[in-house]
Amino acid sequence: MMMSRMLESFSWKGVAAFFLFAAALSAWSWSGVLLVDKDHTFAEHAEYLLSLLQRNLLSYFPVYLAVAMTDGLTRGMRHRRWFLAGALALGVLLAVQVRCAVSPNTMYWVYATVQLPFCSTFPTWRTYFDFPATFITPFTVGGLVMIFVFGRRRDAELAAALHKVRTTQLEARRSRIEADLAAMHARVDPDKLSATLRSIRGRYDESLEAGEAMLDDLIADLREAARPPPVEPQAS
Incomplete structure (x- = not known):
């Protein structure tokens, strides 16, 4: 049941949307290279784009993963927003450890003239201080x-709920009108009505x-026939 x-929140559409988001974000980051005066080969561009991806x-x-699983587990729960915010923070912190496990000794520029490895040991704690953007940026963008x-x-x-309410109201109104018409039809004799109309025509002549x-x-x-019958009070 819990699984x-x-x-519940995972779907092929959601996974595809995530990979599309990652690709779009990578392309947006890569586009900054086009503003640099230095020429790069196609292989260098491709390598940089793949590294960003x-x-x-x-x-x-x-x-x-963290937000989607929390979303499925907390459906209908109180304080659900706090759980989702906590899942976002947990996912961001875990992402730093995942990057450390995959590429521990990758060098990055910290300042204009200083390079540091992303991490040297796993799990890493120093990375949160040396590279604060590794969790601040994902937290902001993810939020x-x-x-x-x-x-x-x-x-x-909300739109679906409103449509359902309107549909229910229309169905109730249609049922009420049909019931009123059926009741009026039961109180009015069609043969007698036809005879009365013929009599009226003769009187007009x-x-x-x-x-x-x-x-x-x-x-x-x-009008009297169309009027609904009075509701008798129920005995207490």
Whole structure:
């Protein structure tokens, strides 16, 4: 039961959207190279783009897993937003450890003239201080994406609920009208109505005033028949 709830938020569409997000973010980061005066070969561009894609996958996939599993487990729970925020923070912190396990000795520029390895031991704690952007940036970007995704889902759920309420109201109104028509049809004899209409036509041929009076009587009878019967008070 718990496993099914954990996997409830996973779908092929969601996984594809995540990889598309990682690819788009990598392409956006790579585009900055085009503004540099130095010429690069196609192989260098491809290598840099793939390194960015790997970095983004390692940085955001743990976040995606943590948030998606928490989303499935906390459906309908109170303080659900706090659980999701905690999952976001946990995923960001775990992503640093994942990157350390995959590429521990990769060198990065910290300042203009200083290079440091991403991490030298696993698990790493120094990385959080040497490279604060490794968790600040994913936390910020992941939070914005969560606000967008969950906001759209909430709007869709509200729209679906509103549509359901309107459909229920229309069905109830249609049923009430059909019941009123059936009740009126039961109170009005079609044969008698046809005979009355023929009589009214004959009266109009004889006298306009007599025809008008008979038509008014028929209208009053039809209104009386269309009026719902009084509801009898229930005995206590």
